[in-house]
Amino acid sequence: MIRTFFRHIWESIKSLKRNGWMTFASVFAVTITLLLVGVFLGVILNVTKLAEDIANNVNVTVYVETNTDEAGVDQVEKDLENLDHVTSVAFSSKDEQLANLTSAYGDSFNLFEGDANPLRDAYIVEADKPENVKKVQEAAEKITNVEKADYGGDFSDKVFSIAQGVRTWGVGGSIVLLLVAIFLISNTIRITIMTRKREIQIMRLVGAKNGYIRWPFFFEGAWIGVLGSVVPILVTIFGYRKIFGQFNRELIKLGYSLMTPDEMVPQVIILMVVVGVLIGSLGSVLSMRRFLKI
Incomplete structure (x- = not known):
């Protein structure tokens, strides 16, 4: 059993050498496909992370109308807590907001010390999901004694929209690329198999089972997948860094960050090798089906 296994591997390696140009064409097809898949995957992972970072920082700030009495302020809090999709409500007085501004922008704000505080009391409202932030903001603005509710407006909407679009189209595009790669590889390998049609017929005439005939081609496709993943892996390692x-x-200045190379590169490398082997071996097996019916 073990001897047969290694014999199949050796036969697949010899077949790669015999079919030099066909092997190169198959490896090239896998390389291009995995390069595109790697780009899609890198963009999807990073856009998803950025969207999550932004979502974690996006809250609805609800400003209470000036001169609202204590009872009115308390009622605003209760109304906010009763809104759908709200997970927490935190009060931020105008003095706290001024202190935060002074801390963030430095001593220049101390020039206005002693003047009337122009800010308003506010509530920081957290939504359960990023896509529900706008719903919470719109509902909060309808509450009595609320002057304004803000969450970042068009910028946050665009980020969420882009993130969702990238995830949807990226996954869809990757699937299409993989299907095209399987088609191209299976047809390329089919051409090489056609040149060995007589060899397959002889093997069947002497009693070789389909599995025995198929295994070398299966391993040949797997080798093509591995070889095709080498260039995309190198591009990923050096290009992403x-x-x-x-x-x-630049993103760190805004409080965000891409996935670090140590986080993303190993994931992409493993996925590329696995996908390369799968599309190579699957393409080989699909191309063999017709010839094993002879």
């Missing part, structure tokens, strides 16, 4: 170094410094 360069991209991370260039863009992440």
Whole structure:
């Protein structure tokens, strides 16, 4: 059993050498596919992370109307807590907001010390999901004694929309690419198998089972997948580190960050090898079905 297994592997390696140009064409098809899949995956993972970071920082700030008495302020809090999709409500007095501004922007705000505080009391409202933030904001603005409710407006909407679109189209595009790759590889391998049609017929005439005939081609497809993943892996390792170094410094200033190379690169490498082996071996097996019916 073990000897047969290694014989199949050896036969698949010899077949790669015999069919040099066909092997190159198959490896090239896998390489291009995995490069595109890697780009899609990198974009999807990072946009998803950025969207999550932004979502975690997006809350609805509800400003209470000036001169609202204590009872009115308490009622606003109760009304906010009763809204759908609200997970927490925290009070922030105008003095606390001024202190936060002074802390964030430095001593220049101390020039206005002693003047009347122009800010308003507010509630910081957290929604259960990012897509429900706008619903909470719209509902909060209808509450009595609420002057304004804000969550970042168009910017947050665009981020959520882009993130959802990238996830949807990215996954869909990756699936299409994989199907195209399987089609191309199976047809490329089918051409190589057609040149060995006589060999397969002889093996069947001497009593070889379909499984015995199929295994070398299965391993051949797997080798093609592994070889096709080499260039995309190298591009991912060196390319993503360069991209991370260039863009992440600007994002950090805004309080966000891309996935670090140590987080993303191993995931992408493993996925590329697995996908490469799967599409290579699957393409090989699909191309064999017709010839094993001879």
